[in-house]
Amino acid sequence: MSRGATPVDPDDGLTTKERRNRPVLMVNTGDGKGKTSAACGVALRAWAQGWPIGVYQFVKSAAWKPGERDALLALGELRGDVTWERMGTGWSWSKATDPSDARAAAVEGWEAIKAGLAEERHRFWLLDEFTYPVARGWLDLADVVDTLASRPGTQHVVITGRGCPQEIIGIADLVTEMSKIKHPFDKGQRGQAGIEW
Numbered sequence: 001m002s003r004g005a006t007p008v009d010p011d012d013g014l015t016t017k018e019r020r021n022r023p024v025l026m027v028n029t030g031d032g033k034g035k036t037s038a039a040c041g042v043a044l045r046a047w048a049q050g051w052p053i054g055v056y057q058f059v060k061s062a063a064w065k066p067g068e069r070d071a072l073l074a075l076g077e078l079r080g081d082v083t084w085e086r087m088g089t090g091w092s093w094s095k096a097t098d099p100s101d102a103r104a105a106a107v108e109g110w111e112a113i114k115a116g117l118a119e120e121r122h123r124f125w126l127l128d129e130f131t132y133p134v135a136r137g138w139l140d141l142a143d144v145v146d147t148l149a150s151r152p153g154t155q156h157v158v159i160t161g162r163g164c165p166q167e168i169i170g171i172a173d174l175v176t177e178m179s180k181i182k183h184p185f186d187k188g189q190r191g192q193a194g195i196e197w
């Protein structure tokens with residue numbers, strides 16, 4: 001579909017080229033596996049374009065050490081500009097917030113993202129597991145929606161996490177729901193290296 005005809009001819013006054021370069025807000029939600037890993041797959045594509053990439057993981061555990069982080073940071077060393085921040089370990093810029101205070105850390109992370117969006121710090125943003133602080137009411141939903149909807153320039157944003165609030169789905173351009181058909185966890189199989197991290 002992306003290269004061929006689309007089902008509708010948009011009446012938006014844009015040229016095909018302009019339409020191809022529009023900023024996309026993407027959501028990977030649902031209960032099935034693949035939300036973060038698919039988002040990181042798109043980040044690889046963004047890296048290949050030479051775009052500055054910012055990944056902000058809203059995970060609580062400092063023990064979570066996903067391989068995709070090592071991989072993208074290594075690519076960033078090779079060329080380009082890759083930032084990877086994790087809430088559970090304490091945001092690298094923060095000296096104030098105790099990372100075990102998940103709520104305060106999430107608020108602080110969102111404030112930095114907001115400032116970064118305003119100054120177009122990255123071209124590709126991955127807000128991983130971002131649905132949780134929003135769904136828990138730690139972040140102001142109206143502020144999140146307004147900020148994302150009015151972000152300047154051509155900043156692509158991918159949000160992952162289960163239970164994405166409808167208000168975010170409402171302003172998103174591309175929403176995928178991962179649905180579980182089978183998962184080894186159901187048979188008591190825990191996560192494994194190379195597959196889950």
Ligand code: ATP
Pocket residue numbers: 031032033034035036037038129160161162178180183185186191195196197
């Ligand atoms: P991945 O990072 O592998 O793309 P994800 O981002 O879709 O997974 P999360 O909700 O962030 O999934 O959960 C992370 C972990 O939980 C992963 O190790 C994943 O395999 C596991 N997981 C995902 N979906 C399920 C499920 N339906 N049942 C049990 N475990 C799951």
Ligand code: MG
Pocket residue numbers: 035036037129160161
């Ligand atoms: Mg995930």
